Amino acid sequence: MSGAGPGSQSPRAPAPTPSAAIPGTHPTNGLDDTVHQRHRLGILTITAEAGAEFGYLRGALGLTPGNLSRHLTVLEEAGLVKVEKGYKGRRPRTWVRITGSGRAALAAELATLTELVRRHGGPQAD
Amino acid sequence: MAGDQGQEDSPPAAAETGPPGGPVPLLADLARLRRQTRAARHAYWFPLLLFGLLTCGAAPLYVAAAAPPASGARAFGSAPILLGGTPFGTSSFYIGWYWAVALVGGYLLTVAWYRWHARRAGVRTPARGYLITGVVLTAVVLVVPPLTRWVPGLALIWLPFGDVWIRGTLAFLFIAVGLWVLARAERSRALAVIALIYTGAALLASLYNVENILFRLGWNPGRSAVAWQLTVLPNVLLPAAILLVAGCGAFVAQRARRSTA
Numbered sequence: 001m002s003g004a005g006p007g008s009q010s011p012r013a014p015a016p017t018p019s020a021a022i023p024g025t026h027p028t029n030g031l032d033d034t035v036h037q038r039h040r041l042g043i044l045t046i047t048a049e050a051g052a053e054f055g056y057l058r059g060a061l062g063l064t065p066g067n068l069s070r071h072l073t074v075l076e077e078a079g080l081v082k083v084e085k086g087y088k089g090r091r092p093r094t095w096v097r098i099t100g101s102g103r104a105a106l107a108a109e110l111a112t113l114t115e116l117v118r119r120h121g122g123p124q125a126d
Numbered sequence: 127m128a129g130d131q132g133q134e135d136s137p138p139a140a141a142e143t144g145p146p147g148g149p150v151p152l153l154a155d156l157a158r159l160r161r162q163t164r165a166a167r168h169a170y171w172f173p174l175l176l177f178g179l180l181t182c183g184a185a186p187l188y189v190a191a192a193a194p195p196a197s198g199a200r201a202f203g204s205a206p207i208l209l210g211g212t213p214f215g216t217s218s219f220y221i222g223w224y225w226a227v228a229l230v231g232g233y234l235l236t237v238a239w240y241r242w243h244a245r246r247a248g249v250r251t252p253a254r255g256y257l258i259t260g261v262v263l264t265a266v267v268l269v270v271p272p273l274t275r276w277v278p279g280l281a282l283i284w285l286p287f288g289d290v291w292i293r294g295t296l297a298f299l300f301i302a303v304g305l306w307v308l309a310r311a312e313r314s315r316a317l318a319v320i321a322l323i324y325t326g327a328a329l330l331a332s333l334y335n336v337e338n339i340l341f342r343l344g345w346n347p348g349r350s351a352v353a354w355q356l357t358v359l360p361n362v363l364l365p366a367a368i369l370l371v372a373g374c375g376a377f378v379a380q381r382a383r384r385s386t387a
Contacts, residue, residue: 038152045156049163056248060159088245113149
């Protein structure tokens with residue numbers, strides 16, 4: 001995965017509104033800057049499936065620890081994920097789970113992307 | 127929704143066809159991540175094997191309970207009747223308490239397994255709902271019959287459903303409920319299919335003498351009393367076999383999927 005730097009997006013507005021659902025607006029208007037960033041979308045997708053440990057997210061997304069931390073900070077500040085820090089023995093373990101608004105934001109983003117694909121005929125979409 | 131099972135098998139064919147950075151490869155990438163995560167967290171082979179083995183462990187008790195009650199034997203007042211059933215005399219006491227301990231122990235071991243697996247795999251399945259459902263169901267069937275002495279109205283809750291527990295196989299249905307809860311928690315269609323098949327077998331074992339099917343197929347247990355006691359085994363071993371076969375299959379499939387992921 002590749003994408004913009006983790007700190008390049010400002011925290012998102014609280015309520016995601018998929019413009020795909022609003023007649024007359026282009027689906028891209030519904031893309032949320034915080035969620036749309038490729039790696040953050042990946043984090044939300046994984047945590048929507050299951051609570052995930054920091055190391056798992058790092059491996060699955062191919063990110064450095066610092067990069068992943070910054071993406072998580074953006075998502076946590078936006079209230080989309082919850083980060084729980086703990087220890088297993090002496091080793092620190094950080095678990096990430098998605099929040100209710102995180103799930104809603106991910107659903108809105110996926111709906112928007114799907115609508116984009118539908119409008120522009122799949123493979124030709126940009 | 128991201129976690130919907132319907133998206134589990136999103137066609138990856140479109141993944142490589144869109145321009146880089148476009149929505150098509152992005153959606154395909156997300157579907158891949160979802161599949162990968164789901165494969166990493168699936169760990170249901172353990173409860174399948176565990177409850178399969180616990181069911182096999184109960185088999186000698188069912189055989190013993192099928193013996194005609196010895197003269198002078200008397201029923202234990204504290205037998206968990208809903209888990210032990212009633213038709214076999216005093217030995218159903220042991221079946222009832224076996225299942226009370228085995229169910230709760232099985233639920234606790236399963237939750238411990240999921241915690242261990244989460245630490246190892248880095249993704250976790252919420253198993254608390256499974257534990258709560260199982261323990262509450264078990265507690266209810268242990269508590270309600272004794273309470274009926276003081277609150278006769280409670281009999282309406284369990285007496286009309288005698289067909290389901292009279293053979294001492296209600297625990298099979300509780301295991302089935304647990305599998306459905308786990309299938310939902312793991313978002314696994316395969317486990318839902320296993321739960322469906324197992325529920326069918328558990329209902330059959332609870333409502334019917336499975337050995338009758340074998341008699342029709344030509345099985346003749348012989349004339350001895352001991353051989354006739356063994357005829358209760360199909361009711362126990364059919365659900366156990368389903369759990370064991372499904373558990374072994376899931377173990378092999380999950381290992382193979384993880385090594386290719």
